[in-house]
Amino acid sequence: MEDINHRHFKVFKPYGYLSQFISNASKQQSKKFLGTLFSFPVGSMAVGRLDEPSEGLLLVTTSGKTSALVNSKKVDKEYYAQVDGVITKEAIAELKNGVTISVEGKSYVTKPCNVFKLENIPVLPKRAKKIRDDRHGPTSWVSITLNEGKFRQVRKMTSIVGFPTLRLVRVRVGKHTIKKMDAGEVIEIDNVL
Structure with a gap:
């Protein structure tokens, strides 16, 4: 107890x-x-x-x-990731099914997870350091819920499918x-x- x-x-x-x-x-x-x-x-x-x-x-x-x-x-952790570019359905499917990332120099296949594109920009506090704006190209937001937690996992996952993370906010733990x-x-x- x-x-x-x-x-x-x-x-x-x-x-x-x-x-x-x-x-x-x-x-x-x-x-x-x-x-x-x-x-x-x-x-x-x-x-x-x-x-x-x-x-x-x-x-x-x-x-x-x-x-x-x-x-x-293995408590669920939900992240909102602002990614570079307009994320595709194919990239979201890859993220959901698991992708191969590098963890401590070795290949690691991420576990299947819940991923979807956010239709609206989430309301979040202003960040101390400004993210580049849309003049440099479009961005999109995705929700990724994991129950594992490898070092820089979400950033590695979005990058491997061609949409690097620009801003990452964990919005929920359990x-x-x-x-x-x-x-x-x-x-x-x-x-x-």
Whole structure:
């Protein structure tokens, strides 16, 4: 049973932040960390990660057991990806069925997942660094829901089918969403699952 003294949070990680709380290396002194967004309790850890240019929902807990449970249960994670070009039905079908990407120098076939083109541009907080505009060519948005999480997986997947990701926002992890949250906002929640 979960220790009731543990605390859990959902965070809208802004663009340009690392999914860490403090710097481990002197070369990272100029980087931005989660710990600067909120005074998280001692022992807090991110459940999964988002790379520095990615945005969106990040769950934080003080419970290692909860973190491991979420990762072991293969909880669904939904991403909105703005891709370069007007994505085709063929590319969406490839993404759904699984594509071969490189993971740690080895070929990896992604698991089948739920993918569809968003008909409308999603309403999201303005990003700290501007994305190029339509003068440089059209873009489109897709929803990709995975229950695995290889390093930079969504970016690798869209690139391999010919539509590189320009902006990536995780909008949902399990039952938790970023709905009505602003970039940098932290909300304490009762539990992660």
